[in-house]
Amino acid sequence: MSGLSFIVPTEEHAQLLLDWRTRPDIAGQMLSEVPYDVERQKAWLRRCEARDDYVHRILCVDGAPAGHVSITVTDPAWGIATLGVLMGERAGRTGAAPLNFAYMLNHVFYAMGLRKVVNHILGTNSPRLLKGQPLIGYRPVGVLARQVVKGGQEIDLHIFEMLAEDWRATRGRFRIYEDMDGRVWE
Template sequence: MSGALTFIEPTEDHAELLLDWRTRPDIAGQMLTQVPYDVERQKAWLRRCAERDDYVHRILCVDGVPAGHVSITITEPDWRIATIGVLMGERAGRMGAAPLNFAYMLNHVFFTLGLRKVVNHILGTNSPRLLKGQPMIGYRPVGVLKRQVVKDGQEIDLHIFEMLAEDWLAVRDRFRVYQDMDGREWM
């Protein structure tokens, strides 16, 4: 296995796979929202996603095998701001080159979509490595909303990070990834 990353557009055929990942307790516990285990509802969601112009998502594949789901949501179209989401459903998505998925996503955000800023919200229950790694990628910590999210009666901090297009341009050479999620080169 080479660890090569590719991204494919999800179809209704991926509904059960995505739902299995999304409802797994270790993944669902790190997400802001919960979804019921309903394959038909998941298929309807995939159909709605295909019609949206403010949402781009892909299945991340490692050596051609689905390993996770990544998304870009344009939250403020007039201000050209988005947020990104990453869900790693398989171990291969957390090893080797797969953690570099953010580089493909950020190239997609800033070059393909022409946006100017990404703002991300990360639950404090996520891995400390994830939170500490954000500035190394080029994100600036904005702050922490203390006890902002309540899940299963537990109050959870919400960490906010932001990145401007010029911030990404300043650090992206260190990752040596110049493709977007669709394989377009952005040198």
């Protein structure tokens, strides 16, 4: 184990998640805007519990919360999902923590049995993040030029996709066979 673990968020995590989700450096990379309202955040967490098209966890590094990860089923009939990753603490951006995608992809393709992941990443994200997607096994689909407007700024939207068989062919390089709930898929 790499010191990573995942816990299901509860209402007790509302303040922590809200602080991360509204921090300018993080909010600027998100497609949605989140108002700073703890009660609204708690209501969102309650709605998440009732959803069958959404799975999310708090990523912990050595037991301490460091980020939030999510899987949203965007098309259940076609077995397609998208991933969301928010690293709220430095520990979530260094060391083994960036390997969170392996646990997430194992969860998508094995625990959930989906067939494809399609991710949308703002062009204002780190160039390392964009360049790293093919190294994980994603195929660049293309760029929607000036697709998103945030704060009056037009931002490119990069699209990447991965099929289940792509992940099966790639995941051995990372040697992580667990999903976000600790189940091993070999």
